[in-house]
Amino acid sequence: MKISALSSGSSGNCFYVSDKNNSVLIDCGISCRQVLEKLSDLKQNPTNLKAIFVSHEHTDHIKGVDVLAREFGIPVYATKGTYKNCFLCSDESLIQEIKEDETIKIGNMEISSFLKSHDAASPVSFNIKNGKQISIITDIGYACKSVCENVSDSDFLVLESNHDISMLESGPYPYFLKKRIASNLGHLSNLHSGLCVLEHGTKKLKNIVLAHLSAVNNTSSLALSNFRNLIKERKDMKPKIFVSERGKHTPIFDI
Ligand SMILES: [Zn+2]
Ligand SMILES: [Zn+2]
Secondary structure, X not given: OEEEEEEOOOOOXXXXXXXXXXXXXXXXXXXXXXXXXXXXXXXXXXXXXEEEEOOOOOHHHHOOHHHHHHHHOOXXXXXXXXXXXXXXXXOXXXXXXXXXXXXXXXXXXXXEEEEOOOOOOOOEEEEEEEOEEEEEEOOOOOOOHHHHHHHHHOOEEEEEOOEOHXXXXXXXOXXXXXXXXXXXXXXXXXXXXXXXXXXXXXXXXXXXXXXXXXXXXXXXXXXXXXXXXXXXXXXXXXXXXXXXXXXXXXXXXXX
C-alpha cells in the first residue's frame, strides 16, 4: 500500500491510501482542487479514487467532500451521526452509512471503522489492512481502548499530536476553548500522543506520522522532540517519525 497525508491540521485534513488500482481518502477537509493538485504532485491518478471515508462532521474533515464526490461519483462512507449532523453531499445516493465498527472492502484493502472520543455526534477513526495495517487516528481527546488496540496492531501509524500542554495553557485561546481542547472530547497533546505509542506500540510499527498539529499551540520541532524523547525508552522499537506539516503534503510512503 501507499499512503500520504495530503493535508492535516485545523485548516483541513485529508489522507490518501492506495493499493495499485484502488485508492481511498480518509477525510476530505480541503477543496477538490487542492486534492487534485496534491495527487498530481504525487503522480497519483484521481480516477482510482473509489471511496471517501469520513471520520466526523467537523468542517476541517468534510469541506471538499461534496464537490469531489460528485465530480468523480465517489461513494462517501460515514456514520449516521456524522451524515445527519452536517451537509456532506448534495447527491444523497453517494452517501453510504457505516457502523462504528464495520469493515468495507475496496479492492484488496479492508477499511475498518472504530470508536474514538471527540466532541462530535458519532466519531470514528479508520484502519486500512492489506497484509499490513495503516491506522489513521486524529481528533481524539484521549486514547480510548479501541485506539490503543489499533496502535498495537499498526505497521504504519498516523497519530494526532495536537498541542504542547504548556503552550495551550499559556496561549491566546479563550478559557472555554482551552478547556475543550484539553478535555477527553478534545485533542491529543504531544505528551499523550507519545505516551500512547510508548505504552501500546510494538516493534512492527516502522513509521509514524504526527498529525493535526495546532498552528498556535505547537511547533513541528516540539512535537518531534517530545515524541522522540518519550519513545526512546522502548529499545525494541525504532520507528521513523515524520510530521505532517500544515499546508503541505507528505511524500508517498510505501509499506
Ligand atoms: Zn480536526
Ligand atoms: Zn474534530
